[in-house]
Amino acid sequence: MKTIRIIQGDITELAVDAIVNAANSSLLGGGGVDGAIHRKGGAEILKECQQIRAQQGGCAVGQAVITHAGLLPAKYVIHTVGPIWRNGMYDENQFLANAYLNSLKLAEAHQLHRIAFPNISTGVYGFPKARAVKIALTTVIDFLKTSTQVEEVIFVCFDQENYQLYQQESLSHAKQQSDLRLL
Template sequence: MSTFERLSGAATLEVVVADITTLAVDAIVNAANSSLLGGGGVDGAIHRAAGPQLLAECRTLDGCATGDAKITQGYRLPARHVIHAVGPVWHGGGSGEDAALASCYRRALDLCQQHGLASVAFPAISTGVYGFPPERAAPIAVGTCIETLKTTPFVTRVVFCCFSEPSAALHRAALSATLD
């Protein structure tokens, strides 16, 4: 099931339950660790699907700070690019986690704008092994994207690609609450 919303003629926002490595978009966002050298969860799946060239390119990037993002080619993925965003590890909410998570979404959309990429798919960054509460992360993800889309006019499609129906429900609720 997917949800489509149009923001004042600008961008379409969509919520899907799918394997992000199968999406044919200009870029998929990788919930990466700071080394950018692969890991578990979405990160490992993206590296496996893209092939060894992705790891080789990531080795040239010298890592990435929490809250920031870097872009590579997509190699064997249907997506032309991978944007590696390093989300925060949850430490209870008092260590700037919300701001760092918002920064991941903002930086990814900024990279799309800079590289002329119109469509992007995001996983639920930091909600897996990094422990960010999904019910707190979804409104940050959706709200930050809606706000950032005002300054990234080239981006016309944002997909929140959720691994599970409960995650998708949180994103749909956040989308509904933000656009109402």
């Protein structure tokens, strides 16, 4: 049975197959989750991100790339770029869904079973948190219905507000999903 788990904590401390980095298009590190992953993961992550930049020029909004996790307890880091919120006038909902979906597709392609997501775009990018939670849960649930590799998705909420929003939203989804455990 596939599982979705919601926890409050630090994504850089999880020993999973992959953690997702809410990266910027440059892939060279930044603030928030991105900065923490680069600081704790060490130089190997930055080196691989620089190689990706040299090959394809960074990472577009809604897309994802993968690197090893360096000094982190996870095996890989999937870097995805979420949208900056601009009042919903520039397909932000679809770009956010794509960030989750393309990260999951990359996990599937690399035969990864456990993947952890931060709350993409809800920090300095200003995406409304409640809207982001609905998009994230819906996208992940839909993907897990057909996934042959990904068995567990963990939403790691750094702040209490996101954690409570995920708890509330997951209750409405749990009633509709008999083939999925929401914890």
